[in-house]
Amino acid sequence: MFGYGFYVDPERCIGCRACENACAECDTHRGTSMIHVDFIDRRNSIASVPTVCMHCEQPTCAEVCPADAIKRSDDGVVQSSLKPRCVACNNCVVACPFGVPKMMTQLEQMMKCDMCYDRTSVGKRPMCATVCPSQALAYVQPDRIQVGRRETPTNRFRFGNQVITTKVHMMAPAGRDAIAVDVVDYMWEAQR
Amino acid sequence: MARPPAPLDDLARQYGPHRHDAPPGGYEENSRRPHSLVETHCCFCGQQCGIRLKVRDNQVVGFEPWEEFPFNRGMLCPKGVRRYLQNAHPDRLLDPLIRAEGGFRKAGWEEALGTTVSRLTDIQARHGKDAIAIYGGASLTTEKTYLLGKLARLGFGTRHIDYNGRLCMVSAGTAYKLTFGVDRSPNPWDDIPKAQVLLVAGSNVAECSPITTDYFWRCRDNGGKLIVVDPRMTPITRNADLYLPVRPGTDLALFMGMLRVIIEARLVDSTFVEQHTTGFDALAASVQEWTLARAAEVTGVPPQSIETAARWIGEADRAMGLHARGIEHQSKGVENCLAMINLFLVTGHYGREGAGCVMITGQGNGQGGREHGQKCDQLPGQRSITDPAARAHVASVWGVSPDEIPQAGLSAVEIMEAIHRGEIKGLLSMCFNPLVSLPDAGYVREALEKLEFFGVIDFFLSETAHHADVVLAGGLHEEEEGIVTSAEGRVIHIKQAVTPPPNARTDTDILLDIARRLGKEKYFPFRSSGDILDELRRASKGGPADYGGISYEKIDRQMGVFWPCPTEDHPGTPRLFEGGRFFHQDGRAHLQSSAWRESGDPVDADFPVYLTTGRVVSQYLSGTQTRRIGPLVDQYPEPRAELHPRLAESLGVEDGDWVAITTRRDELCFRAMVVKTIRPDTVFVPYHWAGLRSINRLTHRTLDPRSKIPEYKVSACRLRKVEPPPERLPVALPMAGAR
Numbered sequence: 001m002f003g004y005g006f007y008v009d010p011e012r013c014i015g016c017r018a019c020e021n022a023c024a025e026c027d028t029h030r031g032t033s034m035i036h037v038d039f040i041d042r043r044n045s046i047a048s049v050p051t052v053c054m055h056c057e058q059p060t061c062a063e064v065c066p067a068d069a070i071k072r073s074d075d076g077v078v079q080s081s082l083k084p085r086c087v088a089c090n091n092c093v094v095a096c097p098f099g100v101p102k103m104m105t106q107l108e109q110m111m112k113c114d115m116c117y118d119r120t121s122v123g124k125r126p127m128c129a130t131v132c133p134s135q136a137l138a139y140v141q142p143d144r145i146q147v148g149r150r151e152t153p154t155n156r157f158r159f160g161n162q163v164i165t166t167k168v169h170m171m172a173p174a175g176r177d178a179i180a181v182d183v184v185d186y187m188w189e190a191q192r
Numbered sequence: 193m194a195r196p197p198a199p200l201d202d203l204a205r206q207y208g209p210h211r212h213d214a215p216p217g218g219y220e221e222n223s224r225r226p227h228s229l230v231e232t233h234c235c236f237c238g239q240q241c242g243i244r245l246k247v248r249d250n251q252v253v254g255f256e257p258w259e260e261f262p263f264n265r266g267m268l269c270p271k272g273v274r275r276y277l278q279n280a281h282p283d284r285l286l287d288p289l290i291r292a293e294g295g296f297r298k299a300g301w302e303e304a305l306g307t308t309v310s311r312l313t314d315i316q317a318r319h320g321k322d323a324i325a326i327y328g329g330a331s332l333t334t335e336k337t338y339l340l341g342k343l344a345r346l347g348f349g350t351r352h353i354d355y356n357g358r359l360c361m362v363s364a365g366t367a368y369k370l371t372f373g374v375d376r377s378p379n380p381w382d383d384i385p386k387a388q389v390l391l392v393a394g395s396n397v398a399e400c401s402p403i404t405t406d407y408f409w410r411c412r413d414n415g416g417k418l419i420v421v422d423p424r425m426t427p428i429t430r431n432a433d434l435y436l437p438v439r440p441g442t443d444l445a446l447f448m449g450m451l452r453v454i455i456e457a458r459l460v461d462s463t464f465v466e467q468h469t470t471g472f473d474a475l476a477a478s479v480q481e482w483t484l485a486r487a488a489e490v491t492g493v494p495p496q497s498i499e500t501a502a503r504w505i506g507e508a509d510r511a512m513g514l515h516a517r518g519i520e521h522q523s524k525g526v527e528n529c530l531a532m533i534n535l536f537l538v539t540g541h542y543g544r545e546g547a548g549c550v551m552i553t554g555q556g557n558g559q560g561g562r563e564h565g566q567k568c569d570q571l572p573g574q575r576s577i578t579d580p581a582a583r584a585h586v587a588s589v590w591g592v593s594p595d596e597i598p599q600a601g602l603s604a605v606e607i608m609e610a611i612h613r614g615e616i617k618g619l620l621s622m623c624f625n626p627l628v629s630l631p632d633a634g635y636v637r638e639a640l641e642k643l644e645f646f647g648v649i650d651f652f653l654s655e656t657a658h659h660a661d662v663v664l665a666g667g668l669h670e671e672e673e674g675i676v677t678s679a680e681g682r683v684i685h686i687k688q689a690v691t692p693p694p695n696a697r698t699d700t701d702i703l704l705d706i707a708r709r710l711g712k713e714k715y716f717p718f719r720s721s722g723d724i725l726d727e728l729r730r731a732s733k734g735g736p737a738d739y740g741g742i743s744y745e746k747i748d749r750q751m752g753v754f755w756p757c758p759t760e761d762h763p764g765t766p767r768l769f770e771g772g773r774f775f776h777q778d779g780r781a782h783l784q785s786s787a788w789r790e791s792g793d794p795v796d797a798d799f800p801v802y803l804t805t806g807r808v809v810s811q812y813l814s815g816t817q818t819r820r821i822g823p824l825v826d827q828y829p830e831p832r833a834e835l836h837p838r839l840a841e842s843l844g845v846e847d848g849d850w851v852a853i854t855t856r857r858d859e860l861c862f863r864a865m866v867v868k869t870i871r872p873d874t875v876f877v878p879y880h881w882a883g884l885r886s887i888n889r890l891t892h893r894t895l896d897p898r899s900k901i902p903e904y905k906v907s908a909c910r911l912r913k914v915e916p917p918p919e920r921l922p923v924a925l926p927m928a929g930a931r
Binding site for chain 2: 011012014015016017018020021022024025027028030031042043044045046047048125127130131132133134135148149150
């Protein structure tokens, strides 16, 4: 769907797994979910977070693929590995900074979220973002996402020295233009 | 003696619960073949989300979101996503069953229905009309509940008909009738985002009514504040502005403490109180002794939190309350609801956009299922069965004299107690699994074993149905047209997507056949669900729940019709009490005072911990349906006992260890889930499982004296660590039927 963006807001997730169940029911996924929900630290918190493929502009998974099996389409969607090329080496699974790709051992192929290509190409929203009952996953036009929401979308992530820009946006506390996950990024040394 | 005809493991092997994991032919095959789409609603829970079912070859083979339906706009929870897997299920009962030596045998309809009717009428001939009872359920369409009520009263002539909504909505219903003169959530859900403050009490919205989360988050985006009252930090609490970790069974003290703050801080809307209510002075006097210090002492909630919550409600222009079973499943469930409603009445938060206190109905047709005749004390249209005018109206619609309509009968738990005492000897049950869902399951089992005759209408063989003499293979939700009423009072249209397998029948067919065999066909001249709806409309007309102007066509056109809707040209009533006009004769809301009482199963030195029960997001009620859907089983395979690290450490228990929980009824073992998201004096276990996983073996039968709801949310227990794994537990996880 032209002009739509995908937004993840972990803070709104209620851990219900409607997204996982719906992803598995999508015709092209045939019973296997391409996304996952984690309870971050269930002993101490009810916080949960859904993980979808962030669809990086320079996908690490593709960069580390020895078989050149992972392609990014013109509209920025990073696809599952090409079956004839994939050697099931697991490089992508290990290298992805977000922990997205899954090795389907039985198929000897890496599969991952393709943002519901079959649905978005015929004017439907991705399955997970359609069913999510708590706005943790949203597929809307960019000018709609901030109507009323306090958080701001960002699509730049700093993993130490690696800065990744993604097609999917993460809702961040207002005023942040990038999400940094390493303490180093907040230290004075890192700013120099 | 209605004992299971074979060892429970054998019955479970034959009839399930078995898993169903994929659409007919498998995902691969299913994705290639064409299908049609039927716009209907999910069968699980009172949210009644719109959903499109994929249909092919008279089977439901998948789902598509229905984004045009305004309530959920395509959103679903995992139950809705996977609900299609209950169709074409290997456990589906395809023929009537009759108990035989060593198991059940398949029978023809003639024999099964003939036996059912002759055995029940024989008991009545020997012991009187009231020696049999009928159980119904709140997952049935409203047409079926109407038919069942009429069948009990005119067909069998028994006064004992009640339903599993007795375990769900009756405390709220009783409180709303006392205060407002009508039993319905006063506000449509579209009001929620417009409130400035939300008080959510005893409602695990994220798991039991997940779609409502979207309304809460929209409210917060608009600047609204969310207050959560619960002994557990449920998932919505992650975004709460104020969390009140109330001790189980003390909600009444919390609300009385809050009301006293509102009165002391002069936050009462005296104009509204004077013009639109009665009983304020008595109410104010009743909370005088509930100082912050005392309320905090009883509830375990900090005084400043109680005060802040009260002030936020009192100072807001628009505040809403939402409550569910947490405050209602108590021996003072009615008082809890009354006290919560009072907070919103005295502050003038009623009859306006974004203002009101509402109940979150739990079961699929929890609202409509209680309005039209399967409740022991009501006639269609939410009319009182003791009111002579109501009896005369319904009698005229039915073509009988008012004397022919029996008086009020016993409620669901009381019926089981009368069976245990030997006063009720025959039972016909439809859409109800009391062995799992009623409290004190050991007692329920004893009662069932005393029945002279037990007939069951259902599509899966539930654990209760193991005790049946005759099982009539009924229809699924998607096999019949009808209406249901959702949590917000919206009447919606359930479509027939498929027809029952060849030798099973629809529930309506079965009930009409029973009526014919009773020689009462003249009262049951229905040829379709639409015929039943037409009579129901006339029977409800003029009552509080007036469906007079509601038709399938109008529901489809308007995407639902909120009752009351008295005439064809009436659009329906999304918001009740506009302008402060309530349903009592005097047009006012009647503020009700309450006095503090302890729970019916008090915590003491021997049983020092509170046991409370509830639901998980992937299971529904007694699990008869959802324990048969593979992906939902995987999501939460067995009940875990949630306890705080502080309690766990005192027992030497770590996460994943086994604990024995003992109450004054029984003892069961569960795997521990050690989390800081529950009060240290409380243990929580969900209730969807049977046999040795059934927490209702431990709960007690104390009822609220007015609503007759059991006190599931407050039992006293003790815990100890035990060695894993207890050998007597069956190995196969979904096989929860075994002893």
